[in-house]
Amino acid sequence: MNDVLVRCDMSVSVDGFVCGLEARQPPFVDDRFHRVTGWQFGDETAQAMVAERLEQAGAYVLGRRMYDSAGEHWSVESPYRKDVFIVTHRAAEDIRLADGTVFHFATDGVPAAIAAAKQACEPGKKVHVSGGASVIQQALAADLIDELHLHVAPVLIGQGTRLFDNLPDRLTELEPDTVVQTPGMTHLSFRINHAQKG
Amino acid sequence: MNDVLVRCDMSVSVDGFVCGLEARQPPFVDDRFHRVTGWQFGDETAQAMVAERLEQAGAYVLGRRMYDSAGEHWSVESPYRKDVFIVTHRAAEDIRLADGTVFHFATDGVPAAIAAAKQACEPGKKVHVSGGASVIQQALAADLIDELHLHVAPVLIGQGTRLFDNLPDRLTELEPDTVVQTPGMTHLSFRINHAQKG
Numbered sequence A, B: 001m002n003d004v005l006v007r008c009d010m011s012v013s014v015d016g017f018v019c020g021l022e023a024r025q026p027p028f029v030d031d032r033f034h035r036v037t038g039w040q041f042g043d044e045t046a047q048a049m050v051a052e053r054l055e056q057a058g059a060y061v062l063g064r065r066m067y068d069s070a071g072e073h074w075s076v077e078s079p080y081r082k083d084v085f086i087v088t089h090r091a092a093e094d095i096r097l098a099d100g101t102v103f104h105f106a107t108d109g110v111p112a113a114i115a116a117a118k119q120a121c122e123p124g125k126k127v128h129v130s131g132g133a134s135v136i137q138q139a140l141a142a143d144l145i146d147e148l149h150l151h152v153a154p155v156l157i158g159q160g161t162r163l164f165d166n167l168p169d170r171l172t173e174l175e176p177d178t179v180v181q182t183p184g185m186t187h188l189s190f191r192i193n194h195a196q197k198g
Helices: A031-041 A044-056 A064-074 A110-120 A133-141 B031-041 B044-056 B064-074 B110-120 B133-141
Strands: A006-013 A017-019 A057-063 A083-087 A102-106 A126-129 A147-153 A172-182 A185-192 B006-013 B017-019 B057-063 B083-087 B102-106 B126-129 B147-153 B172-182 B185-192
Touching: A006 A031, A006 A133, A017 A031, A031 A044, A031 A147, A044 A057, A044 A126, A044 A172, A057 A064, A057 A110, A057 A133, A064 A083, A083 A110, A102 A110, A110 A126, A110 A133, A126 A133, A172 B172, A172 B185, A185 B172, B006 B031, B006 B133, B017 B031, B031 B044, B031 B147, B044 B057, B044 B126, B044 B172, B057 B064, B057 B110, B057 B133, B064 B083, B083 B110, B102 B110, B110 B126, B110 B133, B126 B133
Parallel strands: A006 A126, A006 A147, A057 A083, A057 A126, A083 A102, B006 B126, B006 B147, B057 B083, B057 B126, B083 B102
Antiparallel strands: A006 A017, A147 A185, A172 A185, B006 B017, B147 B185, B172 B185
């Protein structure tokens, strides 16, 4: 299972925010969040990128707040259709949907949730850590991300929740992979070579 | 003079830092800073980008700390060879070098320094706001940047000085311009359309 790759895939503003200040309150999304993430509902190129991402994913990890903010839409079907490990302090029974989604409530922290997702991942697929920012930060700090995909929306937000925050004072070399410009978005991907960590 | 464009051109890590924690002390540079900015001394493509930037510049604005950290190398010649407005609280006489560089010490803040640089700018050239981060932030907050060029080094630094910080809670739409991948660097440029400010 150790050869299962872990991918982080996040949309950010040019100044590095995933959402604005208003998203700190329920429902944890705001107009800045929709501006930054809305490209996924855009043109055919964007749709193809989203489809490729879903196709590559064998299991997911996401934070409780992200689940809570979207979960009411996921009572019958979800975009995941795989095992989804929700990092939370509150234990709960698994929730199985008819579309193949299984929500597991993972109470032992981000590294344990990623390990469980690797176990559940189909061969040849990747574990996707889907956010929010805090889960990504914990996974990066624990050296558990192998691929970093950033979808950069051409906006400055100024204040809000940063994707890269609370990280250790440590230089990590990345390997640039692809750069794709779609109408109104810049998509950058990097590989993290853990052997090069200093 | 109002049609003189103002360009900001900065090197950053993927997580948005211009330097690490050690650069908060004199000499205000550290190994993270050199890792992020070192591409400028790289291959022919990088050299051509730097030459194009210098060729476009008609005057410069930079912060006192940046001048102090590099100024000792600029007693005879500088990379600028134009009027350079140094934002500072300490008034001083202009310093003229034989290579055409004139260092002006601008004590009325960033907007006044940019206005003076526009006056000094040759026709058809741009004012370059060269940093540090605080000067860029003040210029962005005052809506004085027209072009934002980011040179993204494929590293995570975790802690340090952020390029985008202390900005107002305000959505600013940018217009994506160019994306250039050079060995080991990703160069993104954006135009800021001030009419679109909300």
